[in-house]
Amino acid sequence: MNEVLTLQQLQTWLNDTPFHQFMGMEITDFDLEKKTVSLRLPFRPEFERMPGSGQLHGGIMSSLIDVAGDFALVSLLKIPIPTINFRVDYLKMGVNTDLIAIATVRRAGRSVGVADVDVYNSDKELLAIGRGCYSTRST
Amino acid sequence: MNEVLTLQQLQTWLNDTPFHQFMGMEITDFDLEKKTVSLRLPFRPEFERMPGSGQLHGGIMSSLIDVAGDFALVSLLKIPIPTINFRVDYLKMGVNTDLIAIATVRRAGRSVGVADVDVYNSDKELLAIGRGCYSTRST
Amino acid sequence: MNEVLTLQQLQTWLNDTPFHQFMGMEITDFDLEKKTVSLRLPFRPEFERMPGSGQLHGGIMSSLIDVAGDFALVSLLKIPIPTINFRVDYLKMGVNTDLIAIATVRRAGRSVGVADVDVYNSDKELLAIGRGCYSTRST
Amino acid sequence: MNEVLTLQQLQTWLNDTPFHQFMGMEITDFDLEKKTVSLRLPFRPEFERMPGSGQLHGGIMSSLIDVAGDFALVSLLKIPIPTINFRVDYLKMGVNTDLIAIATVRRAGRSVGVADVDVYNSDKELLAIGRGCYSTRST
Numbered sequence: 001m002n003e004v005l006t007l008q009q010l011q012t013w014l015n016d017t018p019f020h021q022f023m024g025m026e027i028t029d030f031d032l033e034k035k036t037v038s039l040r041l042p043f044r045p046e047f048e049r050m051p052g053s054g055q056l057h058g059g060i061m062s063s064l065i066d067v068a069g070d071f072a073l074v075s076l077l078k079i080p081i082p083t084i085n086f087r088v089d090y091l092k093m094g095v096n097t098d099l100i101a102i103a104t105v106r107r108a109g110r111s112v113g114v115a116d117v118d119v120y121n122s123d124k125e126l127l128a129i130g131r132g133c134y135s136t137r138s139t
Numbered sequence: 140m141n142e143v144l145t146l147q148q149l150q151t152w153l154n155d156t157p158f159h160q161f162m163g164m165e166i167t168d169f170d171l172e173k174k175t176v177s178l179r180l181p182f183r184p185e186f187e188r189m190p191g192s193g194q195l196h197g198g199i200m201s202s203l204i205d206v207a208g209d210f211a212l213v214s215l216l217k218i219p220i221p222t223i224n225f226r227v228d229y230l231k232m233g234v235n236t237d238l239i240a241i242a243t244v245r246r247a248g249r250s251v252g253v254a255d256v257d258v259y260n261s262d263k264e265l266l267a268i269g270r271g272c273y274s275t276r277s278t
Numbered sequence: 279m280n281e282v283l284t285l286q287q288l289q290t291w292l293n294d295t296p297f298h299q300f301m302g303m304e305i306t307d308f309d310l311e312k313k314t315v316s317l318r319l320p321f322r323p324e325f326e327r328m329p330g331s332g333q334l335h336g337g338i339m340s341s342l343i344d345v346a347g348d349f350a351l352v353s354l355l356k357i358p359i360p361t362i363n364f365r366v367d368y369l370k371m372g373v374n375t376d377l378i379a380i381a382t383v384r385r386a387g388r389s390v391g392v393a394d395v396d397v398y399n400s401d402k403e404l405l406a407i408g409r410g411c412y413s414t415r416s417t
Numbered sequence: 418m419n420e421v422l423t424l425q426q427l428q429t430w431l432n433d434t435p436f437h438q439f440m441g442m443e444i445t446d447f448d449l450e451k452k453t454v455s456l457r458l459p460f461r462p463e464f465e466r467m468p469g470s471g472q473l474h475g476g477i478m479s480s481l482i483d484v485a486g487d488f489a490l491v492s493l494l495k496i497p498i499p500t501i502n503f504r505v506d507y508l509k510m511g512v513n514t515d516l517i518a519i520a521t522v523r524r525a526g527r528s529v530g531v532a533d534v535d536v537y538n539s540d541k542e543l544l545a546i547g548r549g550c551y552s553t554r555s556t
Contacts, residue, residue: 019196022185046161057158058222059205063198082229083197084390085411087365087504089224089531089550091524106546107508111389111415112362114506114546129523129531131548133363133411133506137389223529224550226365226504228392228411230385245407246369250528250554251501253367253407268384268392270409272367272502272550276528297474300463324439335436336500337480344476360507361475367502 005032010075014067023060025067028100030075035105037072039064042098054096058128061119062088064101065130069115072103079138081113086132094128097121111137144171149214153206162199164206167239169214174244176211178203181237193235197267200258201227203240204269208254211242218277220252225271233267236260250276283310288353292345301338303345306378308353313383315350317342320376332374336406339397340366342379343408347393350381357416359391364410372406375399389415422449427492431484440477442484445517447492452522454489456481459515471513475545478536479505481518482547486532489520496555498530503549511545514538528554 010027014020029038041064049055065088073081103117117130149166153159168177180203188194204227212220242256256269288305292298307316319342327333343366351359381395395408427444431437446455458481466472482505490498520534534547 016189017196018185018187018190019198023198046157048157050155051157057156059158059162059202062201062205062225066198066201085226085228085363086201087224087226087548089523089548090222091526091531106506106543109508111413114508116546126523129533129548131504131506131546135389224502224531226409228384228409230387230392245367245404248369250552253369253502255407265384268394268409270365270367270407274528294467295474296463296465296468297476301476324435326435328433329435335434337436337440337483340479340483340503341476344479363504363506364479365502365504368500 005075005078010037010071013074014071020067023063025064027071032075035072035076037068037075037103039068039071039101039103040098041101043096056094056097056099058090061090061094061099061128062130064099064119065117065128066132068101068103068117069130069132070134072105072115073108073113073134073136076105076108077136082135084112084133084135086130088128088130090128092125092127094121099127108136111135144214144217149176149210152213153210159206162202164203166210171214174211174215176207176214176242178207178210178240178242179237180240182235195233195236195238197229200229200233200238200267201269203238203258204256204267205271207240207242207256208269208271209273211244211254212247212252212273212275215244215247216275221274223251223272223274225269227267227269229267231264231266233260236262238266247275250274283353283356288315288349291352292349298345301341303342305349310353313350313354315346315353315381317346317349317379317381318376319379321374334372334375334377336368339368339372339377339406340408342377342397343395343406344410346379346381346395347408347410348412350383350393351386351391351412351414354383354386355414360413362390362411362413364408366406366408368406370403370405372399377405386414389413422492422495427454427488430491431488437484440480442481444488449492452489452493454485454492454520456485456488456518456520457515458518460513473511473514473516475507478507478511478516478545479547481516481536482534482545483549485518485520485534486547486549487551489522489532490525490530490551490553493522493525494553499552501529501550501552503547505545505547507545509542509544511538514540516544525553528552
């Protein structure tokens with residue numbers, strides 16, 4: 001694909017997946033030189049750990065991490081990229097906040113790619129960090 | 140808590156969390172001697188990777204793994220157990236299937252617990268494996 | 279390779295690597311049906327955390343885990359298998375003991391393999407668990 | 418401990434451990450504001466994958482990652498810090514080179530700390546990345 005990648009194109013690819021729409025994930029930015037992609041996930045009461053607590057369940061952050069790392073590689077390689085495995089470390093509780101995930105490609109090899117993802121609350125405090133390994137071999 | 144733990148009690152604890160209900164997770168079994176807990180997550184079109192494909196998004200499985208490992212420790216310790224970190228490895232695509240997660244406690248220490256989780260489709264084929272580390276210190 | 283795999287052949291492959299000899303790793307058993315390989319690493323004072331403590335440094339166990347998972351896949355596929363990534367969880371301190379690692383293949387796919395490794399002391403107490411992801415594509 | 422931390426003090430703590438000396442690890446730098454510690458591991462033929470290849474075995478890098486992440490937290494907290502778990506991703510083969518590990522603390526909480534470690538060859542090419550979780554509770 002020789003055409004210039006646009007944010008709209010990435011958003012279209014993201015929205016092609018029902019699960020991304022179910023969660024409400026949005027791509028807000030990307031940078032091919034820095035190899036980063038930013039996603040936003042707006043707060044919803046369905047994401048809470050306890051009703052009315054505003055505390056976000058970890059499963060929200062881990063799903064966001066998986067997808068953000070994936071799209072950092074998708075923005076570079078412009079093919080579907082299955083996840084091989086990933087790890088998430090929870091650092092701080094997210095409370096009553098949208099989530100911002102910034103994913104950075106650490107390696108985009110012929111068969112394997114690796115991306116790091118930092119998840120922030122709306123005050124730019126770090127809540128969770130993830131590292132994913134993805135299959136980059138177009139088949 | 141000296142009372143005998145019942146499946147109904149575990150289910151009540153699971154359902155206390157809006158995110159678990161949002162996803163549709165159910166506890167189906169537990170065994171205090173084997174230190175296992177089983178969860179089921181029924182298929183929904185919102186979980187798909189591509190519309191109409193029936194292919195389950197990885198984020199579904201990773202959320203299920205996080206919660207299943209957590210409840211394996213909850214069943215033993217009967218306190219809320221925050222996740223410290225976890226890893227998931229995807230082995231096989233899940234297609235048009237409910238998910239069954241079987242979580243086993245590998246260690247329940249004073250400050251840290253570790254649980255392994257195997258995720259199967261309804262044909263008992265292994266789809267994903269997870270390993271979580273949890274904070275077991277009651278505070 | 280159509281010939282029957284022998285323990286001696288696996289040991290030869292293991293010993294081809296100077297680092298394995300430097301550490302003193304030995305293959306003691308394998309089972310192609312269970313997809314397991316067992317390694318032993320005899321205690322040495324150079325492996326200690328503190329002089330005279332007998333406490334084994336974690337780096338010893340993580341190296342053993344990486345190699346054991348690798349050889350579980352090597353025994354099945356009979357090709358060199360590079361590690362993509364792995365995780366180790368330390369459960370219990372090893373003290374004045376040889377280490378026994380039992381590695382089990384969880385998946386041996388066309389491009390990616392996954393193996394689990396349990397590390398025991400000589401009293402068969404579980405000290406550490408590892409999970410590795412390996413590149414199985416012969417090139 | 419109110420005294421100013423010196424590089425010499427960190428090196429002394431590192432050298433207290435026989436395994437670190439066995440491998441030949443050295444602390445070369447630290448920065449309390451950036452929360453980083455740098456380690457160096459000189460090349461040795463015993464670290465090779467195949468004799469005469471110059472290719473470094475992955476177990477060398479994983480051990481270095483575990484220790485580097487640990488000492489990033491030790492430099493901040495000035496107590497012994499046991500590893501809970503860690504993950505390493507191998508990105509590029511190291512050949513005939515010393516290794517440089519730069520560890521950065523991502524979180525230093527009351528009970529858990531997390532550190533990221535990048536491992537470079539002497540040409541400053543990234544070879545491996547690690548992420549460790551450590552027990553920071555002084556007991």
